[in-house]
Amino acid sequence: MKTRWAWRLGCLLAISTWTLDASAAQAPAYPSKPLRLLVPFTPGGSQDVAARLVSAPVAQTLGQNIVIDNRPGSGGLIAAQEAARAPADGYTLFMSSGAQMGISPALRPKIGYDPVKSFAHVIHLTDTPMVLIAHPQLPASNAKELVAYSLANRVKVNTASTGLGTYTHMTLELFKLTTGADLTHIPYKGAAPAITDLLGRQVQTMFTSTASAQPYTSTGRLKPIGIAAAKRSRAMPEAATFAEQGIAGLEVSSWVGISVPAGVQPGIVDRLAREFAASLQTTDVRNRLNALGAEVAGVSGPAFATMVRDDVARWLKVVRSAGIKLE
Secondary structure, three states: OHHHHHHHHHHHHHHHHHHHHHHHHHOOOOOOOOEEEEEOOOOOOHHHHHHHHHHHHHHHHHOOOEEEEEOOOHHHHHHHHHHHHOOOOOOEEEEEEHHHHHHHHHHOOOOOOOOOOOEEEEEEEEEEEEEEEEOOOOOOOOHHHHHHHHHHOOOOOEEEEOOOOOHHHHHHHHHHHHHOOOOEEEEOOOHHHHHHHHHOOOOOEEEEEHHHHHHHHOOOOOEEEEEEOOOOOOOOOOOOEOOOOOOOOOOOEEEEEEEEEOOOOHHHHHHHHHHHHHHHHOHHHHHHHHHOOOEEEEEEOHHHHHHHHHHHHHHHHHHHHHOOOOO
C-alpha cells in the first residue's frame, strides 16, 4: 500500500515539474511587444524631448519600440493615476517627476495613488536645479543680502511663482522656512507672465529652473542669487550654490525618472534600470540632455526609492509649516 502511494506521489511530482518547465519554456522572453512610456507633459516640451531622447537607445537594445504616450493635465496626475492602475507586466513605463511623486501627494490627501507603494521606481534620470533670480536693480547680490534686505523692508519684496503648489512656489516656501526671509508670494499662471513682470520690476525675485533662467542671467537682464543644488550648475557656473553661501538644506531640483506599476518582476525592473543607465552614458544623449539644461543623475534601485520617499516627507513638512492650501 505504501509502495503504491509512493509511486503515485512520484508520478504527480514528475507531472507538476514537467508542467512548470513547459510553462517556463513557453513564456515569451521580455519584451515580446512594444512598451508604452506615459509622459505627463505636452508634446514638444523639454521633458517630452528628454523622454524620447533617453528612450531611443533603450528601444534599440530591447528590440522593441517604446511608444511615447503624452498624458498632460492636472499637474501630471492623469498620467500618474493611469500608470498606477496599469498591469504590472513591465510594458507600461511612467516618466515620473518630483511634481507627481513629491509635491502633489503633499498637497492633495487623495490623489488615487501612493508615490511609494503604488510604484517600483526604476531609475532617476535627470535633475534641473532651481535657482533664485532677481531684477538687477534689487540691492542684494546673494542670499544673505536678500534675507537682510527683505527683513529691513518687510512686505516690499515680491516673489513670483508659476502658480500655487508648483515647484517655483514650493521652493520659495522652503527658502522662507529655512532662512526666515520676508518674501511675499505672487502666483502667476505660468512662467511667461511671471518672467515678464520680473523683467518689468513688478516683482523683484523668482525661483525657476536653471534652464529657464540662463537666457536672462547670461545677458544681464536678470541676476542669480543662488542655486539650490549640491554643486554649481553646468548651465550657470557663475552662480554660487546656497550651500556655498552658508545656507544648508536648500537643494531642490525638478527631477524626472522612470517608474513602473508596483508588482513588476524585479528582474524586469533591474533590466530596465540597466538599459536606461546605459542610455544616459552615451555621449549624444548626455550632450543633448545638457543642452536642455538637465543634469544626468542615473541613480537606481533602493537609492532612488529612498529619494522619492524623502521628497514626499520634505514637501509635506513645507506644506504643513507654511499652511499651503490649494484654492
